[in-house]
Amino acid sequence: MDLTVVAYVIYLLISVALTIWVARTLSRNGRIFLASVLKGDEKLADAVNHLLVVGFYLVNFGFVALYLSQDEGVADARRLFEALSVKLGVVLLVLGVMHLGNVYVLNKIRRRGAMDREQRPPVPPQGWVVPGTRA
Template sequence: MDYTVATYLAYLLTAVPITIWVAATLSRNGRVFLTDVFHGEDGLADAVNRLLVVGFYLVNLGFVMLYLRGGGDVADLTGLLETLSVKIGVVMLVLGVIHFVNVMVFSSMRRRGRAEADRARQAAAYQQQVYAQYPAQPRR
């Protein structure tokens, strides 16, 4: 077995478990956030969470597989370590960017949902104020 094949194996044996660990961590800790975004609707939050995990796996494992071949031939142990560190570093950066984008999207959804809820509360309070000015009319 040459160093290029050893690099591929080491890369896959490192990148795939990292991707699985990140997906599990995001799923477990993101559930609370999604429940808040979807106003306590646990079923909807769980469904979206599962869909996000599937998408996360597809995008990241697809990237890991596509990036496997890049880097050229590896001639020695030093080249193996250098190539492996670049590949794993790039995978981790991609994982981080995708996570950051997800957090930004759901934060904006959360802000928008809270703003809509605040507007609805303000409208209800205004209606109560307006109607409180007029006494109830007796029914005939």
Template sequence: MNWTVGAYVAYLLIAVPITVWVASTLSHNGRVFLADVFDSNEQLADAINRLLVVGFYLLNLGFVMLYLRGGGAVADLTGLFETLSVKIGIVMLVLGVIHFVNVMVFSSMRRRGRADARRAQIPPTMNQPYASPYPPQPQR
């Protein structure tokens, strides 16, 4: 076995468990957030959570597999560590970016839902431009 094959094996032994750990952590802790986004509809939150986990695995493990060959040949132990640090660092950055995008999307959905709920609570006269929320004052 040469150094390049060793780098491949070490990369997969590190990148796949990191991906699994991040997915399980996000799934477990994101459930409460999703329940809030979907107005305490637990079934919908659980279904979306499972779909997000499947998509997360497909996207990230696909990236890990495609990125396996990146980096070229490894000549020695130093090269192995340098290659691993770059590859794992990039995988972690990709995981972070994907998480950030998911949080941004669901935060915007949450804000929009709350704004819609607030608009639904305002009396119809308040939605009219220049309508006063106070009763008319008697004329003197």
């Protein structure tokens, strides 16, 4: 068997396994964060969590598939490891960037919700002053 095909198989197996592991970990541990962001609405948190996982899978599996091809053939074991390390390193970086992007967006949503809750005036309005007159 050609070493390039071996590199493809190993790359696909490791990339798919890493993507599934990261998605499950983020889903399991991110549910609590989502419930907090969505003000305790458990059903909505579960639905958003599921949608995020599906999107995570689609983007990452699409990237893994697009990044599969290789310009050069793999001639020996050294080149096999080099090709795998570059490809898997890029996949790990994409997984990390996707995770940080999700956390950033959800944190923005959580902060906006906290600011909306705090925008009640501390004291009810005392009256109305006609513009241009002194009170």
